[in-house]
Amino acid sequence: MPRAGLTEIRVVEEGERIADEVGLSSLTLAALAQRLGVRQPSLYKHVAGTDGLRRSIAIRAKIELAAVLRRATVGRARRDAIGSMARAYRAWAKQHPGRYAAAQRAPVPGDADDEFASAEAVQVAFDVMAGYNLRDDDAVDAIRGLRAALHGFVTLESDGGFGLPVDIDRSFERLVAGLATAFEAWSDDPAVSAQI
Amino acid sequence: MPRAGLTEIRVVEEGERIADEVGLSSLTLAALAQRLGVRQPSLYKHVAGTDGLRRSIAIRAKIELAAVLRRATVGRARRDAIGSMARAYRAWAKQHPGRYAAAQRAPVPGDADDEFASAEAVQVAFDVMAGYNLRDDDAVDAIRGLRAALHGFVTLESDGGFGLPVDIDRSFERLVAGLATAFEAWSDDPAVSAQI
DNA sequence: GCCTGAAGGCTAATATCAATAGCCTGAAGC
DNA sequence: GCTTCAGGCTATTGATATTAGCCTTCAGGC
Numbered sequence: 001m002p003r004a005g006l007t008e009i010r011v012v013e014e015g016e017r018i019a020d021e022v023g024l025s026s027l028t029l030a031a032l033a034q035r036l037g038v039r040q041p042s043l044y045k046h047v048a049g050t051d052g053l054r055r056s057i058a059i060r061a062k063i064e065l066a067a068v069l070r071r072a073t074v075g076r077a078r079r080d081a082i083g084s085m086a087r088a089y090r091a092w093a094k095q096h097p098g099r100y101a102a103a104q105r106a107p108v109p110g111d112a113d114d115e116f117a118s119a120e121a122v123q124v125a126f127d128v129m130a131g132y133n134l135r136d137d138d139a140v141d142a143i144r145g146l147r148a149a150l151h152g153f154v155t156l157e158s159d160g161g162f163g164l165p166v167d168i169d170r171s172f173e174r175l176v177a178g179l180a181t182a183f184e185a186w187s188d189d190p191a192v193s194a195q196i
Numbered sequence: 197m198p199r200a201g202l203t204e205i206r207v208v209e210e211g212e213r214i215a216d217e218v219g220l221s222s223l224t225l226a227a228l229a230q231r232l233g234v235r236q237p238s239l240y241k242h243v244a245g246t247d248g249l250r251r252s253i254a255i256r257a258k259i260e261l262a263a264v265l266r267r268a269t270v271g272r273a274r275r276d277a278i279g280s281m282a283r284a285y286r287a288w289a290k291q292h293p294g295r296y297a298a299a300q301r302a303p304v305p306g307d308a309d310d311e312f313a314s315a316e317a318v319q320v321a322f323d324v325m326a327g328y329n330l331r332d333d334d335a336v337d338a339i340r341g342l343r344a345a346l347h348g349f350v351t352l353e354s355d356g357g358f359g360l361p362v363d364i365d366r367s368f369e370r371l372v373a374g375l376a377t378a379f380e381a382w383s384d385d386p387a388v389s390a391q392i
Numbered sequence: 393g394c395c396t397g398a399a400g401g402c403t404a405a406t407a408t409c410a411a412t413a414g415c416c417t418g419a420a421g422c
Numbered sequence: 423g424c425t426t427c428a429g430g431c432t433a434t435t436g437a438t439a440t441t442a443g444c445c446t447t448c449a450g451g452c
Contacts, residue, residue: 002418003417003418003419003428003429003430004429004430005429006429006430028408028409028410029409029410029411030408030409030410038429038430038431039430039431039432040409040410040411041410041411041412041413041430041431041432041433042429042430042431044410044411044412045428045429045430046429049410049411050409050410050411104351104355104357105355106355106356106357106359118359137362137363137366140360140362140367141362141366141367141370141371144349144352144358144364144367144371145345145349145367145370145371145374147348147352147357148344148345148346148348148349148351148352148371149341149344149345149348149371150344150348151348151351151352152343152344152345152346152347152348152349152351153340153341153344153348155300155344155347155348155351156340156343156344156347159300159301159302160302161300161302161343162340163302163314164336166333166336166337167333168340170333170337171336171337171340171341174337174341174378174382175337175340175341175344175345177378178341178374178375178377178378178379178381178382179374179375179378181374181377181378181381182370182373182374182375182377182378183374185374185377186370186374198447199399199400199401199446199447199448200400200401201400202400202401224437224438224439225438225439225440226437226438226439234400234401234402235401235402235403236438236439236440237401237402237403237404237439237440237441237442238400238401238402240439240440240441241399241400241401242400245439245440246438246439246440393452394451394452395450395451395452396449396450396451396452397448397449397450398447398448398449399446399447399448399449400445400446400447400448401444401445401446401447402443402444402445402446403442403443403444403445404441404442404443404444405440405441405442405443406439406440406441406442407438407439407440407441408437408438408439408440409436409437409438409439410435410436410437410438411434411435411436411437412433412434412435412436413432413433413434413435414431414432414433414434415430415431415432415433416429416430416431416432417427417428417429417430417431418427418428418429418430419426419427419428419429420425420426420427420428421424421425421426422423422424422425422426
């Protein structure tokens with residue numbers, strides 16, 4: 001009998017596929033082992049059980065999402081950057097619902113890798129807010145608001161929470177535009193305020 | 197041996213308590229049966245398994261939350277109503293994290309009771325939006341935005357997603373105020389726009 | 393006060409999943 | 423070729439959900 005030739009990365013990637021296809025809650029070690037052609041206990045040679053698997057997926061998702069957001073904002077500023085980032089966020093979450101759900105878990109305090117990955121995405125938002133001349137507490141408020149709105153929207157959308165047959169893209173664009181306008185008003189920099 | 201004297205309502209209420217105390221994901225029939233002093237299978241005489249229990253909790257939570265929001269908006273209008281509703285929403289979610297989480301499940305299509313309960317909360321928001329002279333698609337956009345922002349904020353807050361030690365109440369107030377301003381701008385009613 | 397029947401408990405059994413212990417062997421390095 | 427050990431495996435335990443089917447309490451009719 002030849003070996004299956006698993007590695008941690010192959011196990012985690014297959015787990016990501018399952019999570020995206022059937023939902024994070026249906027990602028079981030049993031299903032994962034079956035797809036990889038091995039028995040459940042064999043997976044423990046590569047990942048630290050269910051928790052370890054989900055943690056790995058979460059960390060990778062956070063880093064990938066941060067990179068996507070970063071790419072969406074290069075060469076853009078202010079509402080242009082916010083809009084582009086918001087659309088990229090929503091698109092990625094839609095394309096990878098399982099990974100996105102996994103990424104929502106806050107890092108266990110002291111888990112350096114997870115904390116680093118979480119900070120990555122926040123950093124992108126901070127950089128964008130600097131373009132509004134928002135700093136410190138003002139930037140924190142803006143990021144929290146933006147993140148809450150994006151996360152809430154994406155979550156409700158993917159859970160089918162928007163029942164009515166009214167254009168969802170339009171609702172999203174208006175929400176983002178409204179927030180961008182609000183952030184402008186929070187800045188006391190005349191160069192930014194003048195753009196309203 | 198005297199009977200335990202369970203009823204559906206008593207089972208569901210104890211389930212709500214467990215969910216709020218230790219989290220919805222830790223609400224198991226085993227734990228529930230133990231707290232009620234019976235064996236697991238006995239619960240099936242009163243609720244339709246785990247799914248049925250969660251569904252009952254969800255429906256009751258939606259109705260209660262709708263009532264809370266309704267109370268928060270009577271005698272208020274526009275940004276006053278939005279602010280009051282938003283604060284009531286956040287406060288209720290914080291007080292009842294398990295029930296709130298249960299309420300996020302979208303109703304199974306065709307489940308009349310659940311659909312009714314879901315519509316209740318949306319109706320409150322619709323009524324408030326009418327005060328902005330927002331109707332139809334504009335109202336839908338506004339409700340989606342508000343709901344997304346509130347849900348996202350509350351979820352991130354309860355999951356400990358806001359790491360930084362910056363005043364969370366202030367972030368919330370600014371987000372809500374920003375949205376209220378945006379909604380005013382969406383209205384073409386001069387009487388509303390003049391208030392900006 | 394009995395009889396009856398169903399409601400509301402129970403035990404027992406099955407299935408799924410996670411997790412641990414410990415065996416066995418393929419394959420790489422010497 | 424030998425050794426070693428990483429990477430598979432089987433077997434087992436424990437948590438949970440669920441179903442089947444039994445048995446007794448208790449209420450209502452006679």
